[in-house]
Amino acid sequence: MPDYTRILCAVDYSEPSRRALDCALWWARWHGANLSVLHVHQQATPVVDASLTGDHAAVDTVAPPVVQPAPLSPQEREAMMENLAGFVGGRRTDGVEVELLLEEDPSVADAVLARAEALACDLIVMSITGEESAPSQSAVGRETAAVMSGAGCAVLCVPAPAGDGPDTRLARLDRIVCPVSFSDPSRLALAVAGELAAQAAAHLTVMHVVELSQVAASAYDFDAYREERIEPACRQITELVSDTVADVAAVEEVVVTGAPETEILKAAHHWEADLLVLGAGASPVASATGTTLEKVARETPCPVLVVGGGPLAAALLHPVRAALPVDATR
Amino acid sequence: MPNQPIARVDLPGLERQDVMLQVHQTRLLIAAGAEGAAEMKRHLEGDTHLVYRRDRGTGGFFCSLLLPNGVHADRLEATLTNGVLLVTELGEGADA
Numbered sequence: 001m002p003d004y005t006r007i008l009c010a011v012d013y014s015e016p017s018r019r020a021l022d023c024a025l026w027w028a029r030w031h032g033a034n035l036s037v038l039h040v041h042q043q044a045t046p047v048v049d050a051s052l053t054g055d056h057a058a059v060d061t062v063a064p065p066v067v068q069p070a071p072l073s074p075q076e077r078e079a080m081m082e083n084l085a086g087f088v089g090g091r092r093t094d095g096v097e098v099e100l101l102l103e104e105d106p107s108v109a110d111a112v113l114a115r116a117e118a119l120a121c122d123l124i125v126m127s128i129t130g131e132e133s134a135p136s137q138s139a140v141g142r143e144t145a146a147v148m149s150g151a152g153c154a155v156l157c158v159p160a161p162a163g164d165g166p167d168t169r170l171a172r173l174d175r176i177v178c179p180v181s182f183s184d185p186s187r188l189a190l191a192v193a194g195e196l197a198a199q200a201a202a203h204l205t206v207m208h209v210v211e212l213s214q215v216a217a218s219a220y221d222f223d224a225y226r227e228e229r230i231e232p233a234c235r236q237i238t239e240l241v242s243d244t245v246a247d248v249a250a251v252e253e254v255v256v257t258g259a260p261e262t263e264i265l266k267a268a269h270h271w272e273a274d275l276l277v278l279g280a281g282a283s284p285v286a287s288a289t290g291t292t293l294e295k296v297a298r299e300t301p302c303p304v305l306v307v308g309g310g311p312l313a314a315a316l317l318h319p320v321r322a323a324l325p326v327d328a329t330r
Numbered sequence: 331m332p333n334q335p336i337a338r339v340d341l342p343g344l345e346r347q348d349v350m351l352q353v354h355q356t357r358l359l360i361a362a363g364a365e366g367a368a369e370m371k372r373h374l375e376g377d378t379h380l381v382y383r384r385d386r387g388t389g390g391f392f393c394s395l396l397l398p399n400g401v402h403a404d405r406l407e408a409t410l411t412n413g414v415l416l417v418t419e420l421g422e423g424a425d426a
Contacts (some may be wrong), residue, residue: 203387210381223356227396234382234393241386252365252385263379 004031004154009125010038010112010147013087016127019170020158021091023303024125026171027156028096030200036119038101039084040111044069072104109146116153125156128297128304145294148280148306154192155280155306157297170303173200177273179207179264182236185279187244189307193277194245196305202274203250207267208237209260230255261295273302280308334419336406337395342413344389349410351417353403358395358417365390 009024011017021037028035072080084100105111116124126144148155158170178193180186190206197204210229237253245251256263268276278293297304341349341362350361354374361370365385369392372380383392397403405420 223396230381237382238384250385250387252383252387252390254380255382256379257381258379266379 004028004123005033006036006119006121007031007033007123007125008036008038008112008116008119008121010040010108010143011084011087012039012108012127013083014127014129016129016158016160018087018091019161020125020127021088023156023158023170025091025093025096025098027123027125029094030173033123034097034099036099036101036115036121037084037088038103038112038115039080039087040103040105040108041072041080042108043071043104043106045106069106077102107146108143109150112143112147113150116151122153123156124151124153125158128157128159128300144297148293148297151280151306151308154308157300157304157306159297159300159303173202173274175203175205175271175273176200176275176277177205177207177264177267177271178277179209179260179267180237180240181208181260181279182240183279185307187240187279189277189279189305190240190244192305192307194248194251196275196277197245197248197251201249203252204245204248205252205254205267205271205273206237206241206245207254207256207264208233209263210255210257211260212257226257230257260292264292264296265299265301268301275302276300276304278304278306280306332421333407334398334401334421335416336397336401336419337415337417339391339393339415340413341389341391341410341415344391344410344413346410348389349408349415351406351408353397353406356397358397358406359392360395360415360417361392363388363390366392 004027007024007028009021011021024035024037027033080102081100084102088098088100101115103111103115112124112126115121124147126147127141128144129141144157148157173196176193176197178190180190193204193206196202210233212226212229233255237255241251241253254267256267264276267273276296278296280293293306337358337360339360344362348362350359350367350370352359352361352370352374359370359373361367363385365383365388369380369383373392373394378394380392381394383390385391401419406417407420408415408417410416
């Protein structure tokens with residue numbers, strides 16, 4: 001069961017990270033969790049001082065001198081902690097125990113991951129876009145992407161606001177959409193989605209996208225090719241839902257055809273999802289512009305919960321039954 | 331020629347009046363409940379990406395199945411017995 005008791009929220013004082021903080025506070029209230037709010041002061045990357053290498057560069061045995069960035073002074077740290085307290089202070093905490101943390105590190109992602117591990121956090125909350133992304137860009141922030149791929153616990157990625165006004169999707173859980181690929185990570189994601197749906201009495205939509213290769217299909221009958229892909233998917237999703245989330249009162253299974261990222265985003269909009277739950281690495285489709293997960297995170301209208309490895313994964317994963325019941329046949 | 335089974339779908343708890351069947355081009359569309367009817371409408375309007383949907387809470391159902399080559403729509407027959415929908419093509423000599 002995804003019992004989130006220790007949540008870490010990374011903030012950079014941007015508006016998207018303010019939304020992430022509100023979302024983290026809502027999840028902390030819901031689960032009765034402690035919340036740690038972390039700001040990472042990004043140090044300059046240590047550099048080789050070229051002025052000091054000179055002729056030594058040609059000598060293999062002499063390591064070039066490295067200039068380490070100066071750490072924050074006590075006064076600077078104090079000022080930054082005051083900023084952080086001010087950032088958090090205006091939010092609605094409703095009794096949630098909030099701890100403020102300040103780190104100095106050249107890599108925000110490394111600092112977040114290290115702190116999450118040290119605190120044994122079971123959930124990291126971050127905005128999808130941060131200070132590094134211009135408002136006009138809808139890209140997944142570099143640091144957020146690194147945390148998504150490197151975390152040993154679940155990561156909740158919060159999108160930038162779609163428009164003016166309050167976004168109720170951050171503070172409710174009526175509809176969860178969980179895309180599955182029948183891989184182990186996606187089965188884990190479905191187990192978590194099912195538990196969350198049961199806890200929140202939310203409606204759960206389990207969807208699978210059948211990718212149809214036009215190139216392969218052009219070699220022979222497209223209709224037959226399409227049907228050969230769809231029929232097993234319908235049987236598998238029925239089996240998966242029966243096996244994993246049978247206890248959820250309001251659950252539906254859906255099979256669609258098309259490009260995974262497009263169909264997942266369409267589903268999130270069509271069903272007005274409050275949360276997408278995906279397995280880290282659940283969608284093996286990769287391209288030069290990133291994975292399906294990153295593509296979804298780039299344009300999602302609602303928070304995305306990325307369920308990865310860690311102890312929870314080991315506890316929830318169990319062997320797939322070999323025999324699949326036939327539900328709909330031709 | 332004997333009757334040929336075309337589709338068998340589990341629709342537990344549903345009655346005959348809850349189920350809709352329609353042949354659209356080369357496909358057999360099966361729908362049940364309000365959600366199923368809505369999906370069938372979307373499908374007929376050209377959104378063919380969703381091919382299967384089952385809501386376990388409401389019993390809503392939709393699926394789009396490719397008819398085998400040579401099947402005549404006017405010879406299809408459907409029965410719903412104990413929550414199992416069976417669609418068959420009647421063989422030669424049988425009354426459609």
